[in-house]
Amino acid sequence: MKVSVVIATHNRREVLERSLECLFRQDYPRDQYEVVLVDDGSRDGTKEMVDGKTPSCSLKYLKHKKRKGPSKARNLGIRNARGEVIIFIDDDVFCPPQFIREHTRYHTIYDNVVVDGPAINTGTIDNSFSDKKRKFLAFVDFFGASFLTCNTSCKKDSLAKAGGFDEEFGRGFGWFDRELGFRLRKMGTKRKKNRRAYVFHFKQKRSSDNxxxxxxxxxxxxxxxxxxxxxxxxxxxxxxxxxxxxxxxxxxxxxxxxxxxxxxxxxxxxxxxxxxxxxxxxxxxxxxxxxxxxxxxxxx
Incomplete structure (x- = not known):
């Protein structure tokens, strides 16, 4: 099953680099997945960082010259994705080696589903995926909203039928992903949560700077x-x-x-x-x- 991992980014070079490195180390067949990176008007050297990479899988870099917002950025990624399944993650997410395999496993078992995985908050970009305490958190994450773009996947055909992300949300933060998830559920798409498809979600500590x-x-x-x-x-x-x-x-x-x-x-x-x-x-x-x-x- 071919897979496209779609990421939208804006001025997050350092944390994005760590996220990409994790995706390049997946245990899924290299010729069966691609990373589609949409740069939404970054000015922090993101392109230069990407150009310096030698990825083990296909890496497609797309760029908006001016920032257009998360909905437009992800829709551009969807249009250029070649995978049957599209996995969405944020640019501050770190995926363990089995991440893609676990998403595709559920799409093989179940038809017409959205697959969500837990997002475990972390304050560092240097995480150990072998940390048993952190992995345990993935299995006690019983709730959480459906179709959050930090860790969710869906068949590309279903996304096309739903019309993709609503671009009226513009450049603002929040709700655009859950709105698409709501439309997918109205279409009859079911939600499945795979706790083995967990990620670490980088959350910077509050400070006077941020x-x-x-x-x-x-x-x-x-x-x-x-x-x-x-x-x-x-x-x-x-x-x-x-x-x-x-x-x-x-x-x-x-x-x-x-x-x-x-x-x-x-x-x-x-x-x-x-x-x-x-x-x-x-x-x-x-x-x-x-x-x-x-x-x-x-x-x-």
């Missing part, structure tokens, strides 16, 4: 949540997109703290107890701001 970026992404998720619900105005989606955060944001009694930065939070006494709550308030506030912005756009 905290503003984290809040920006959370706000974008709020904007895209409104688009998701407008397209599928059903109770299940309304619950998922958490409009209740608009009320939570009004009730939070620490309004001034929502303007604080991570350096202020680091100085809070008893931060091991209090800081997680304050950070959660920040994230709720950013998401609620996105919801409000999305609702305002909808009225225009």
């Amino acid at each position: 905290y503003a970026e984290i809040l920006r992404k959370e706000k974008e998720r709020g904007v895209n949540a409104v688009i998701f619900y407008r397209k599928h105005p059903v109770r299940k989606i309304r619950h998922q997109v958490r409009f209740r955060y608009l009320w939570y944001d009004r009730l939070i009694p620490f309004k001034k703290l929502t303007n604080a930065n991570i350096e202020v939070l680091d100085r809070v006494r008893c931060k091991s107890f209090i800081q997680p709550f304050l950070i959660k308030f920040h994230l709720i506030h950013a998401y609620a701001e996105g919801l409000r912005e999305g609702l305002q756009k909808q009225k225009r």
Whole structure:
């Protein structure tokens, strides 16, 4: 079974390089899989890094001169993929050697399915796939949303019938993958979760350098949540997109703290107890701001 692994990337050269190295070490037949890398307007030397690689499998590099967003980037990857099965991973995901084999095994056993695998968060790019404790986490990951592009796969024909990723989500972060997953389920595609198809998902520790970026992404998720619900105005989606955060944001009694930065939070006494709550308030506030912005756009 021929497989295409599609990755969209934007200015993530260092972590992407580690991700590619993992894909080049798969135990799947080299002539039966390809990596389709879509560079969505990177300016950090991503192309030069890729040009310097000598991959053991086929590597197809595609580039948008200007950033167009995750939906358009992945749709470009789908159009150029030659595999019968398309596996989506993010550019900050590290795959163990059996990863592709486990995805294809489920597509061989089951027909018309989306295959999801666990994503185990890690704070380092140097992970040992033989770490028994980390592998155990994959088998206690019973839940999780369906069709998240950090680790999911589907037949290319099914993706074509569904129409691919909705490009109305634009350059914003979040919900575009779950929206496609919802359409696939409406078409009758079933979900299967293979816990042996796990990955490590790099999550950078919050710091003063990246905290503003984290809040920006959370706000974008709020904007895209409104688009998701407008397209599928059903109770299940309304619950998922958490409009209740608009009320939570009004009730939070620490309004001034929502303007604080991570350096202020680091100085809070008893931060091991209090800081997680304050950070959660920040994230709720950013998401609620996105919801409000999305609702305002909808009225225009």
